[in-house]
Amino acid sequence: MMTRRILLGLTLAVGLATPVLAQDALRVAAYPANPPWENKTEAGGFEGYEVDIVNEIAKRMGTTANIEGMDFKALFVASASGRVDMVISSLTITDERLQSQSFTQPYFEGALGIGVKEGSDITSVEGLKGKVVGSVATSFPEAWLKERAAEIGYAEYKSYDTTSNMLTDLQNGRIDAAVNDVVGLRYAFSQMKGLDVAAEIVTGEKFAMMMPKGSDKLEKVNQIISDMKTDGTLAKIYEKWMGVPPAAGSFAVTPMPVPTSAN
Secondary structure, eight states: HHHHHHHHHHHHHHHHHHHHHHHHHEEEEHHHHTTEEEEEEESSSSEEEEEHHHHHHHHHSOOOEEEEEOHHHHHHHEEEEEEESEEEEEEEOHHHHHHEEEEOOOEEEEEEEEETTTTTTTGGGGGGTTSEEOOOOOSHHHHHHHTTHHOOSSSSEESSSOOHHHHHHTTTTSEEEEEEEEEHHHHHHTTTTTTTEEEEEEEEEEEEEEEEEEOOOHHHHHHHHHHHHHTTTTHHHHHHSSSSSOOSSTTTTEEEEEEEEHH
């Protein structure tokens, strides 16, 4: 009788403990087709540069990261509403985004790339004049293009919900050029035939994790990123996914405070 009571007590204890562990896990949102930053595998898990970073953060916080794939536009709603603890998706810190979101310190300096079909006469930003150009909806590249519409003089702009649809249209000639994160474009083009990066545009973008405005986890997460930079963990993750070690003084090795502006 006593043994049955003990077993029942243990069963109840385990049952009560399980939801507590689930609640403690970091809720992370990610755009699921964004290699080498994050990508959903055939097994249903996630892998990538930012996935390794967020998993290490969770480990140092004594928990795990539950990553959920979402459309790019949905990431901002999920963070602003507090549905998730953080978002990873090669996100650029902007002053506009900082009005409704918080960001950790940056860990990568991004640049834009102009993707074209091989043999295209586009070799620079100037070559976009009179062309049909595409990018991903609500992304930094889209904002960059729209802000410079008159200056660039492209004939038409097409906005896409997914990177894959944009690149499919590029392959099929429905757009003349796709403007996106240059690292992501080069990775995608290593898997796709007939596409090339025609030019790289240095913009000074700062990639970071996005979190709900005023998150109580922000300072803790930011300190862990600083620790990862100081102890070399982030440099190892960088080299694993980028193929080269980060440059001295780059965002991957320089601890920084929580940003209050995009500058």
